[in-house]
Amino acid sequence: MSKQSKRIEALVYHAKPTPGKIKVVPTKKYASQRDLSLAYSPGVAEPCLEIEKDVNNVYKYTAKGNLVAVISNGTAVLGLGNIGPEASKPVMEGKGLLFKIFADIDVFDIEVNTENVDDFIETVKNIAPTFGGINLEDIKAPEAFEIEQRLKEELDIPVMHDDQHGTAIISAAALLNALELAEKTIADVKIVVSGAGAAAISCTRLYKAFGAKSENIVMLDSKGVIRKDRDNLTSQKAEFATDRKIDTLEEAMKNADVFIGLSMADIVTPEMLKSMSAKPIVFAMANPNPEINYDLAIDTREDIIMATGRSDHPNQVNNVLGFPFIFRGALDVRATKINEEMKMAAVKALSRLAKEPVPEQVNLAYNETRLTFGRDYIIPKPFDPRLIAEVPPAVAKAAMDSGVAKEPIEDWDRYKNSLLERLGSDNKLVRQLLGRARTNPKRVVFAEADQLDVLKAAQIVYEEGVAKPILLGRKETIVELMSEIDFEADIEIIDPKSDDETERKNQYAKVYWEKRKRQGVTLYSAQKIMRERNYYAAMMVNVGDADALVTGYSRSYPTVVKPMLELIGMADHVSRIATTNVMMTQRGPMFLSDTAINIEPDAKDLARIARMTSRVARMFGIEPVTAMISYSNFGSSENPRAQKVQEAVAILHKAYPDMIVDGELQTDFALNAKMLQDIFPFSKLAGRKVNTLIFPSLDAANITYKLLKELNKSESIGPIMMGMSKPVHILQLGASVDEIVNMTAIAVIDAQEREKRQQKI
């Protein structure tokens, strides 16, 4: 993808479908007049009065305890400099998004229009009652130091300047690990720090706290080396001024062991790297572009341990690994500040975690086969789910031990579990899906590649290494659209209607004719039908010219299913095909079946659908817990419609005693573990979290999934085809680009699974 299209992609991402990246969502019921009278006047007066009596009650009755302000004046935005409060807003919203997805902390981003230190402090102090914590962001030095210092003294909630301490914590953890790999000790290494701003000063202070020696440190600002004999140094710069009579970065880098970049892009040259000592450690952390390009650095020195602040290279040393988890721990014990002990604890937790075996889901999320502690993995990855279970408890414990925790934690196991529960699993599931597909991308034929959304999805899966697309459709249109969306790839484009394709088309027609010549198909009609894209595409999969097929974007479901059944057919031992939808709900992913094919399944069909759905759930890495849904609970109705579901359950219990399935059950009982446990304790589902619902009819399943999708805005993957003899997957009419991408990943994984089964035979 060119620089220009990346730029456009970033702008469209921020602009569409709604401008910006975050919104406010109510957490209480507001459906009825009664709800509103509680949410607002008159009911709201009660908590107001309770808080007036005791201000600590604000944590009990409002969102304060989980609400952090991300505050900036836009004077040092990433490495973009002083671009002003409005221009800093995308970054602040971005921090809000990261707080939410990694630590379930809510954020109001606040951009303050002043560069005056007193005014800024006054503003923050005046709005502080709203928040449980204050995250200062992208405020330039030296003002940042005074602002943070005074706010810490004057407020009784945690205040942290992320660029100072978030960065210091992460980079210190990475540095300790890198030194271990390079077999060097912190007290002996010569360190060059480029930058003398908020981030650089605080990072260097923390390295000193871990043993780095002042005499081994050279710091540079925009004017060059900070020497003791320089005039007008700020007190922070003076702290790191050197006795050495050198002026330039080039001189400083000679024989240095460590380079810390918190300044500007592209100021380090290959020659400078070559002049460093053996096994140099280079953290080029300026954003968005580092002090030296990652690939250039790696090409220059074989023995380098290299990190940047970016997510597109190994070793992302970025404060995103810190602020969500540090604030989580601080908020959870209602710490009055974030002190040195808490920072040290976070460093140790992060450094330790990098040395532990990496869970498979992290490998999958990052398209890695085996991440292990080493040169390319010195610090955990942001999507590592262990971060939330490890770092906040370490921070919380340090807060308690150092006496700044107002609400100490008593039950640590319970606390850790509550932390894990905070992590939504929706995006995680999609990430895992894409990660798994990437481990062995397959050839996927897109039958409607001349449709812009399909082509865009093909571009994404191609560029992300999820699949190897084969594009079907009008060649001219595809080529034109590809150039429009900057899709440069050497991939097969086939127009089944074109005469260029005649040889392969004739070959496919022959295979098709052989298969159906006794069902009224002539060779001539077979040749004619192969001009139809879905038949052609299905034939590609049939003869092995493609591994999987994704189609259906522009046609109704039944019109596409028919040719697929004719050409591809059902898998052996399968007497029915069916579909399932994965809904990303607040309680995690839910599988709903059958959402698209079987209008009135009988008991045996329902049992089969439940079995097939279990297999799909496992494909997603989820152990199925299945409820067979009805309007009746365990025989409460004698109507044949309820009895049909009971019969299906009996079939499953007899044939698959290990399967965790039960019913018939009403949906609320199936989804409410407590109700189920209290009223039907004998059920196989009692005490478990149901994640799979098998509905008694197509009506019920389809209506439910569409209701959830529209009313609850639950994301959905599917309908996923089950029971076909080849990986054929059909899109919903007008599916979005994301839905097509997800479906492609499923098609790839489906092909991978079949390949594995084949290899076993």
Ligand SMILES: NC(=O)C1=CN([C@@H]2O[C@H](COP(=O)(O)OP(=O)(O)OC[C@H]3O[C@@H](n4cnc5c(N)ncnc54)[C@H](OP(=O)(O)O)[C@@H]3O)[C@@H](O)[C@H]2O)C=CC1
């Ligand atoms: N990876 C990460 O997690 C993080 C990265 N950063 C990055 O660090 C950089 C600085 O951020 P921050 O400290 O908040 O900003 P500040 O504005 O506080 O500091 C910037 C510093 O860079 C110095 N500088 C500018 N040009 C050069 C140069 N050519 N050579 C050496 N030093 C130079 C400035 O010098 P002077 O004092 O003379 O003006 C100043 O000391 C940014 O690129 C930012 O993106 C920041 C935080 C986290």
Ligand SMILES: CC(=O)C(=O)O
């Ligand atoms: C990462 C970050 O906070 C910065 O670059 O400013």
Ligand SMILES: [Mg+2]
């Ligand atoms: Mg920042």
